[in-house]
Amino acid sequence: MTRTPDQTAPSRALHVITWGCQMNVYDSARMGDVLRPLGYQPVDTPDTADMIILNTCHIRDRAAEKVFSELGRLRLIKEARKAEGQQTIIAVAGCVAQAEGQEILARAPYVDIVLGPQTYHRLPEMVARAARAGNAVIETDFPTEQKFDFLPEAEAPQTPGNYTAFLTIQEGCDKFCSFCVVPYTRGAESSRSVQSVLAEARRMAQSGVREISLLGQNVNAYHGEGPDGTVWDLTRLAYALAEIPGLSRIRYTTSHPRDMNDALIAAHRDLPELMPFLHLPVQSGSDRILRAMNRGHTADEYRDLVHRLRAAKPDLALSSDFIIGHPGETDEDFEATMQLVRDVGFALAYSFKYSPRPGTPAAGAPLQVPEDVKDARLQALQKLLREQQDAFNASMVGKTVPVLFTGKGRKPGQIAGRSPWLQPVHVIGPDRLIGQTVPVRITERLTNSLGGILEEENVYA
Numbered sequence: 326m327t328r329t330p331d332q333t334a335p336s337r338a339l340h341v342i343t344w345g346c347q348m349n350v351y352d353s354a355r356m357g358d359v360l361r362p363l364g365y366q367p368v369d370t371p372d373t374a375d376m377i378i379l380n381t382c383h384i385r386d387r388a389a390e391k392v393f394s395e396l397g398r399l400r401l402i403k404e405a406r407k408a409e410g411q412q413t414i415i416a417v418a419g420c421v422a423q424a425e426g427q428e429i430l431a432r433a434p435y436v437d438i439v440l441g442p443q444t445y446h447r448l449p450e451m452v453a454r455a456a457r458a459g460n461a462v463i464e465t466d467f468p469t470e471q472k473f474d475f476l477p478e479a480e481a482p483q484t485p486g487n488y489t490a491f492l493t494i495q496e497g498c499d500k501f502c503s504f505c506v507v508p509y510t511r512g513a514e515s516s517r518s519v520q521s522v523l524a525e526a527r528r529m530a531q532s533g534v535r536e537i538s539l540l541g542q543n544v545n546a547y548h549g550e551g552p553d554g555t556v557w558d559l560t561r562l563a564y565a566l567a568e569i570p571g572l573s574r575i576r577y578t579t580s581h582p583r584d585m586n587d588a589l590i591a592a593h594r595d596l597p598e599l600m601p602f603l604h605l606p607v608q609s610g611s612d613r614i615l616r617a618m619n620r621g622h623t624a625d626e627y628r629d630l631v632h633r634l635r636a637a638k639p640d641l642a643l644s645s646d647f648i649i650g651h652p653g654e655t656d657e658d659f660e661a662t663m664q665l666v667r668d669v670g671f672a673l674a675y676s677f678k679y680s681p682r683p684g685t686p687a688a689g690a691p692l693q694v695p696e697d698v699k700d701a702r703l704q705a706l707q708k709l710l711r712e713q714q715d716a717f718n719a720s721m722v723g724k725t726v727p728v729l730f731t732g733k734g735r736k737p738g739q740i741a742g743r744s745p746w747l748q749p750v751h752v753i754g755p756d757r758l759i760g761q762t763v764p765v766r767i768t769e770r771l772t773n774s775l776g777g778i779l780e781e782e783n784v785y786a
């Protein structure tokens with residue numbers, strides 16, 4: 326359904342605070358789209374906003390406490406504006422809203438709207454109801470309708486910039502890993518239809534986007550309804566996206582090892598638009614812990630998968646997530662994780678101390694690992710991962726790689742972009758190359774980026 330802007334709607338200021346993953350970044354942008362027909366325009370600070378949305382994340386430690394502390398700050402703003410005769414609507418969205426909705430209304434009665442991640446297409450109605458009734462509105466059901474069918478067309482491009490964009494294609498999860506809240510906060514797995522994904526991608530490409538990152542909690546479990554009524558998987562979708570004029574790079578995140586099939590592996594070999602960088606979380610290298618986590622694969626199955634991916638695409642780089650100190654993790658289990666890291670070699674990785682999420686099976690499990698043990702293990706793992714990341718970045722020096730330039734660099738005369746492996750790269754070069762993919766010879770490795778020189782101004786795409 327497409328809503329047209331209401332030309333008569335008064336202009337109002339909207340400030341959205343976004344915490345958490347890329348999907349939340351995408352959701353925040355879409356909430357902005359939904360509210361635009363009501364006259365809401367984004368502003369950078371909460372102080373002048375008629376409506377403030379706090380889009381929350383529940384994935385790790387003390388999520389709810391952080392929300393209440395931020396709400397305390399927003400309350401002061403609301404009160405100060407009220408003293409000047411102005412109304413401020415405060416909405417809490419995202420996964421903490423989903424999990425702790427009633428608690429939020431009880432502890433922060435000045436909050437006007439609480440909405441879960443599946444209901445933000447209903448925001449205009451909630452705003453109207455909150456204004457009418459004068460009391461709080463809570464919407465944390467998992468509606469039967471698909472929110473994507475009820476959203477206005479996305480204002481392309483989305484963040485993070487003009488030439489790269491996120492596009493959510495799949496949500497929710499049915500895998501129920503022992504430690505994770507996602508199946509409870511984002512609900513059952515569902516995929517957007519192929520047509521709506523392609524339409525959004527075309528709009529993005531027309532507005533200048535060259536690189537698209539497909540998002541989903543389990544993005545490679547994608548199974549959207551195709552225009553012909555059949556079910557399309559991620560591979561088929563990626564091939565269709567690659568046909569869109571202007572789109573030269575496709576990424577997808579986050580993948581689950583269990584959903585990595587032969588067709589997708591082959592696409593990494595055969596589809597040049599698919600970037601050679603894959604985020605494939607493993608969480609642990611111990612079979613015992615993987616079983617306790619309910620991950621559905623062993624460490625050797627992960628190694629074998631990596632082997633097949635690299636056989637198909639030798640320059641494929643991998644990143645991963647690790648959880649350290651899952652209940653029951655012994656020194657031996659931790660060593661198995663270190664060994665898996667040594668065996669695979671990661672270009673990038675995110676590692677977290679296990680933190681119990683209320684309501685998940687692992688939270689109540691016996692043999693919780695003491696904090697000091699988790700700290701020591703995490704430090705050792707991060708040291709190893711950092712060494713691997715440094716070695717990977719160092720291996721780029723001397724190579725010529727295609728860089729999609731997305732903006733100006735920090736220093737005068739510099740332009741900056743990303744390599745196929747997501748590394749930030751900057752060169753001295755003309756602004757007119759921004760938005761183009763150009764060969765760059767990498768000459769130096771800096772702490773978090775690479776420096777290079779333009780090989781020639783021969784444009785790839």
Ligand code: SAM
Nearest residue numbers: 504505542579606646647648677678679680682
């Ligand atoms: N679907 C993805 C997968 O299966 O790998 C992960 C999505 S989750 C939103 C992102 C990451 O947060 C996970 O890979 C995990 O490493 C981390 N995470 C989730 N729950 C956690 C917990 N209770 N404690 C610590 N880290 C956690």
Ligand code: SF4
Nearest residue numbers: 498500501502505507
């Ligand atoms: Fe959470 Fe990912 Fe496991 Fe689903 S597969 S439960 S999103 S960690």
